[in-house]
Amino acid sequence: MKKALRYLLSGFAVVVLLIGAGALFIQLRGIPTYDKPVLQQSVEIHPQRIARGKKLATMLCAGCHMNAETKRLTGKHMSDAPPVFGEIHAPNITQDKTYGIGEWTDGEIIYLLRTGIKRDGSYAPPYMAKLPHMSDEDIASIVAFLRSDDEMVRASEIPSVPSQPSFMTKFLSTIEFKPLPFPTTAINIPDSTDxxxxxxxxxxxxxxxxxxxxxxxxxxxxxxxxxxxxxxxxxxxxxxxxxxxxxxxxxxxxxxxxxxxxxxxxxxxxxxxxxxxxxxxxxxxxxxxxxxxxxxxxxxxxxxxxxxxxxxxxxxxx
Ligand code: HEC
Ligand code: HEC
Incomplete structure (x- = not known):
């Protein structure tokens, strides 16, 4: 009887230890990293695309990336993000080569918007938007806008504040939230008459x-x-x-x-x-x-x- 209890207790200790080790691993490793994007795609920029992209980005990106002081997409603290995610800051996505996304290729931006995988292979947790259903043309328009000479995206030397994702975000990004599949077929906008x-x-x-x-x-x-x-x-x-x-x-x-x-x-x-x-x-x-x-x-x-x-x-x- 005593022996059985001892086995039970040591078994319990092993489980606690494994959970502790797993938690420590997740805490130290942080958000998982995947293969770096290799998408070769370049977007042709023309006024029609820039206009459409500006409209989409104003509705879909500005809420997080627009800074009220700079009036550009230089990023901001997301004060209304549920605290369980951690301290979240949307980064600078203006054209600055050091502080913004001036060095990203069109393919890297498209890949992030589709899958959630960033240029360095790390995964952007759910507090960054993903667009798995958007048409290829609308995605191209957003990229064209980010590349345009619009005031909202003009290079700004404003460093992004790194987010401090919580343990919960790291944990869920390890077991639950996965990058989305990159579309394997073309996605078109439905005919607007329908x-x-x-x-x-x-x-x-x-x-x-x-x-x-x-x-x-x-x-x-x-x-x-x-x-x-x-x-x-x-x-x-x-x-x-x-x-x-x-x-x-x-x-x-x-x-x-x-x-x-x-x-x-x-x-x-x-x-x-x-x-x-x-x-x-x-x-x-x-x-x-x-x-x-x-x-x-x-x-x-x-x-x-x-x-x-x-x-x-x-x-x-x-
Ligand atoms: C960021 C979250 C969010 C998004 C995105 C959003 N909504 Fe809402 N919406 C809300 C909330 C919260 C309310 C309720 C506000 C309140 O209590 O008055 C609301 C209210 C509404 C109402 C008023 C309903 C009523 O009964 O008073 C309509 C209509 C509506 N939304 C339509 C839309 C449409 C269409 C879209 C997309 C184009 C959209 N919403 C996108 C959060 C959102
Ligand atoms: C709900 C808030 C939110 C929305 C909406 C949003 N983003 Fe983000 N974005 C973030 C956050 C937060 C990060 C940082 C993610 C991280 O830490 O991994 C980010 C990261 C990025 C990055 C990577 C920048 C870098 O230096 O790593 C790009 C590019 C980007 N967003 C573009 C966009 C575009 C384009 C849109 C609109 C289609 C958009 N985002 C919509 C919050 C948002």
């Missing part, structure tokens, strides 16, 4: 669905529709004061979603943050004035086609 298909493209690529589905930890990045409570809201966010608020249900459910909204109400809310003369959106949802009415209309048309989910989301108090 309102619903175009609306899905925008809903997916402007990331409406990640915030507006039920839970960040239950997203299916490769097949958005398989996410828990797809577009049905209830996902927890932080406002600028660190107070929790929930995302709204955007499915066409009449009682708990936006099934009773008119197209006009929707377009005004999404573009200007106003509904019936009242403020309709709150941080971290930023209005999208960059969208054309047609694009907002397409998103609305698509949202009306997703399966309605009866999910009452209590609007957080102001």
């Amino acid at each position: 309102l619903v298909a175009y609306g899905r493209y925008l809903t997916v690529n402007l990331d409406c669905w990640t915030c507006h589905s039920g839970d960040f930890t239950k997203l299916d990045v490769m097949v958005p529709e398989n996410s828990y409570h797809f577009l049905a809201g209830g996902n927890k966010m932080l406002d600028l004061k660190g107070k929790e608020l929930l995302t709204m249900n955007l499915t066409p459910d009449k009682e708990t979603g936006i099934g009773n909204w008119t197209e006009e109400q929707f377009i005004k809310a999404v573009k200007y943050g106003m509904k019936d003369g009242e403020p309709a959106l709150r941080y971290p949802m930023m209005p999208y004035p960059q969208l054309t009415d047609y694009e907002a209309k397409a998103i609305f048309a698509y949202l009306q086609t997703v399966p309605p989910v009866n999910n009452p989301v209590k609007r957080s108090s102001m």
Whole structure:
């Protein structure tokens, strides 16, 4: 009996030791590293691409990389990132060769945006956007914009503040979050005359669905529709004061979603943050004035086609 207990205890000690060693390994090694990208691709820069890229980057990148003081993409502290991720700073992605991404090739930028693997092979955790569903042309437009002489991306000698990812981020990046596969076939933008298909493209690529589905930890990045409570809201966010608020249900459910909204109400809310003369959106949802009415209309048309989910989301108090 005593012997059995002793075996049990030493077995337990071994398990504790192994877990400790694993944790120490993860803590010291940090975020995993993969093969360095070898994508040879160069993007032709022309005014149409720069304009499209600026519009996309304003909606998709500026929220994190834009610095209010420099008015350029010189990076900033992401004060609203959930503290469990650690201390996160978005880096300088202007054209500066030392402090920005002036030395990155077009292929390296594209590879990062698709997979999450950076130039040196290290993995950018989920707090950096990834664009697995965006069309090749739209990705090329973002790269063209980053290379353009637009004021937002002009070389700025401002050092990035390194992020301090938490143990949790390192742990999850080791076992759970993996780089996304690089697309093996061409991705095209759906014909904009197909309102619903175009609306899905925008809903997916402007990331409406990640915030507006039920839970960040239950997203299916490769097949958005398989996410828990797809577009049905209830996902927890932080406002600028660190107070929790929930995302709204955007499915066409009449009682708990936006099934009773008119197209006009929707377009005004999404573009200007106003509904019936009242403020309709709150941080971290930023209005999208960059969208054309047609694009907002397409998103609305698509949202009306997703399966309605009866999910009452209590609007957080102001
Ligand atoms: C939610 C915030 C967020 C968004 C949105 C975002 N980024 Fe980032 N980005 C980050 C953070 C944080 C890092 C640093 C990641 C790390 O530490 O590995 C980063 C890293 C990068 C890097 C690597 C820079 C370097 O020096 O290592 C590039 C390039 C980049 N982002 C470009 C973009 C582009 C282009 C977009 C828009 C399509 C974008 N990012 C959207 C937060 C964001
Ligand atoms: C960063 C997360 C985030 C993103 C991205 C986002 N939203 Fe939101 N959205 C929210 C939050 C949070 C609210 C609720 C704000 C509140 O409590 O008033 C909201 C509210 C809304 C509302 C108002 C709903 C209501 O019932 O009042 C609409 C409509 C909406 N979002 C549409 C969109 C669309 C369309 C997109 C993509 C183009 C989008 N959102 C992208 C977080 C987000």
